[in-house]
Amino acid sequence: MPAVGADRDIVVSLRTLGDHVPEVATDGGPALPQLLEQGQAAMHALDFHLAAQHYCSAARQGSVDGQYRLGRLLLQQRSVPKAQAQGRFMLALAAQNGHAEALQFFDEPGLVPLDEQRPQCLPDPAAGSLEDRTEPVSHEVVKRYLDQLNRERRRWAQRVQERAPYYGVDPRLAVSIVRAESNFNPFAVSPKNAQGLMQLIPATAKRFGVRNLLDPQQNIEGGLAYLRWLLLRFDHDVVKTSAAYNAGEGAVDRHQGVPPFPETQAYVARILGFYLATRHQPPPAPQGKAAPLKTDRSSPRG
Known part of the structure; x- marks a missing residue:
């Protein structure tokens, strides 16, 4: 990876800018654009620790730009070798998630960083500490989040x-x-x-009876059927279910948990960062006729 020649050395302490304790959002927190704007404002004010916290919060929610910005910021701590390793980790994560500028830092496409380079503020979704999360996000927090969406997207969220x-x-x-x-x-x-809406691939759509992937109603029904199938398969384990939704259940089986793919690890962290609980909490049975679950023995992903 080439050096960031235009950036100066940021000397703040022997700790890295990525070593702060990760924040756990309990009230919905700022939206991703706000976090990135707040990080940029902190950079202009030369408050690099605050900038790192905002960028890492965005990265934890799956922001590829947040991953890239945190990586660039860590690389500016040139006198701290650990920060350099963490910066490369974040840039590799952003590159694997398709960030065009991050891709320019690597001579070898597809480079996967060592997991020990992961900044402390971006915890490993496979870590045991995640098992302590038992209560899902409150319905009030979800409502506040959905109220921020525009009218069209809120309509589909309600559906x-x-x-x-x-x-x-x-x-x-x-x-x-x-x-x-x-x-x-x-x-x-x-x-x-x-x-x-639920980002179904054609094979999954066919398996769950979705004829038109871009028909929102069909997409929702097929995605929910697939999600239910995964929840039953993984005994309501949210970590394995969300990893399988992203990478396929075959990958989760092969790795006996979250696969070592930066994209999947960031995805699981984003799901847990919002849902909070590692065990799915089934809802009460609704009134009226239940929707049919269409399935077969084939594997839709992975």
Whole structure:
């Protein structure tokens, strides 16, 4: 990786800017654009610790730009070798998640950093401490978050909440998944051809009876059916379920937990950062006829 020649050495302490204790959001917290703006404002004020906290909070929520900015900031602590390693970790994470500027730092595409280089503020989603989280995010926090969405996206978020109980899925977990997948954009398409609100790939869509991936109603039904299938398969373990939703259940089986993929690890951290609990809390059975679960023995991902 080439050096960041235009950046000066930031000397703040022997600790790195990524070694602060991670914050656990309990009230919804600032939206990603606000975190990035606050980080930039702190940079202009030369408050590098505060900038690192804002950028790491954004990175924990899955912001690729937050990952990149934290990496660049850590690399500016040139007199602290640990910070250099952490900076490379963050830039590699951002590069693997498709950040164009981060990709320019690597001569070898696909470089995967060592996990011991992970900044303390970005905890490993496979760490045992996650098992202590028992209570999901409150319904009030979810409502406050959804109220910040524009009218169209809020409409689909409410639809997700309405339909989730018919599949035995906690609406709060369903919201967490869709938030991470598409941020409630029904026309989102990923570089890997995952499509729609719940970012279904064609094989998964076919398996769960979705004919039109960009039809929001069908996409929600198929995504919830797949999410229910994963929850049952992994005995309501949110860590393994969310990892499987991102990387496929085959990858989770092979690695006996969260795969060592930076993208998947960041994804799991983002789900837990919003849902909070590591065990799924099934909702009460809704009134009326339950939605059918369409499945077969084939593996839709991984």
